[in-house]
Amino acid sequence: MADVIDGKKVAEEVVGKVKTLSGALHAKGASRPGLAVVIVGEDPASQVYVSSKSRTAKECGFHSVQHTLPADTTEDELLGLIHDMNADHAIHGILVQLPLPSHIDAGKVIQAIAPDKDVDGFHFVNVGKLGAGEMETAFVPCTPAGSMLLIERVRGKDLSGLNAVVVGRSNIVGKPMANLLLAANCTVTVAHSRTKDLPALARTADILVAAVGRPEMVKGDWVKPGATVIDVGINRIPAPDKGPGKSRLVGDVAYEGAAQVAGAITPVPGGVGPMTIAMLMANTVTSAYLAAGLDRPSF
């Protein structure tokens, strides 16, 4: 049976480190890290994540601001808010919760965030820095960054020569994940909906990352014995066994089968999800250190 990678525990360790760094910044006379989270509309799933982000930010000793805007907020109003936060010295990190309502151009909004406050790592400046290996000043997207920390916990920091397969090529997970693994000297293959014979490809992976958004798609017989399996998927599916109208959270990996074969595997919940929030805090404290002219902390 695979080792279960406890993302909740590693996330708590990261948050503990952020707390210490945040306190040290205060002791140096610099302003404490400030994180602003913006949510447009009433999507209940988004609200759960957003309140969890705000709670963790406060736990880290951050100045934490949450803007909950009505669903009919115009693009110009949102751009105006971002403009103000870009100029606000108390704010070191800006996160606009995705998805946005369809009348707002999400791409335009993301590119309006100052790159040095873009703690999601979605701005083209940060995308480019990651692609070019400029890691000293880049903000790396939180989910792939957190997944890398989990992989390093299992395999150590030297991943040289390992075969990595990333299933999914989104800008927020798949592509940055592939870039991080490449920067760590893995041989990386990125799979997507047009990939031929995905099960056979997946079986070549020493490190298999599933970021597809399809509940339990990756089966046990897709997994190479001993592989490290990182399940990024967060899918809420009906669970009539728990009662009428009840639901359950599952990943993109069929956990029971995969855990029979893998060397180590992340559970859902309690795997990558908590790491995403922890890395948001890490990016925000990093932004505050860089704004204060201090060395970049490492995680």
Ligand SMILES: NC(=O)C1=CN([C@@H]2O[C@H](COP(=O)(O)OP(=O)(O)OC[C@H]3O[C@@H](n4cnc5c(N)ncnc54)[C@H](OP(=O)(O)O)[C@@H]3O)[C@@H](O)[C@H]2O)C=CC1
């Ligand atoms: N744990 C966390 O903190 C986070 C979790 N997530 C979760 O991760 C998952 C992925 O998110 P995200 O990257 O935003 O999703 P997207 O929908 O943006 O991307 C999904 C990717 O999977 C590919 N894909 C879809 N179907 C198949 C298939 N049958 N075979 C192979 N590839 C396929 C798509 O291919 P193509 O490009 O060809 O369409 C696409 O590249 C979701 O479950 C999401 O909820 C997301 C962000 C954070």
Ligand SMILES: Nc1nc(=O)c2c([nH]1)NC[C@@H]1CN(c3ccc(C(=O)N[C@@H](CCC(=O)O)C(=O)O)cc3)C=[N+]21
């Ligand atoms: N600008 C932006 N940045 C994001 O990082 C971003 C976003 N928009 N939109 C939505 C996705 C999704 N996301 C998650 C964060 C934490 C958990 C998480 O903590 N999950 C818990 C379970 C939570 C539950 O029970 O629902 C776990 O996996 O254990 C999941 C998903 C961040 N996202």
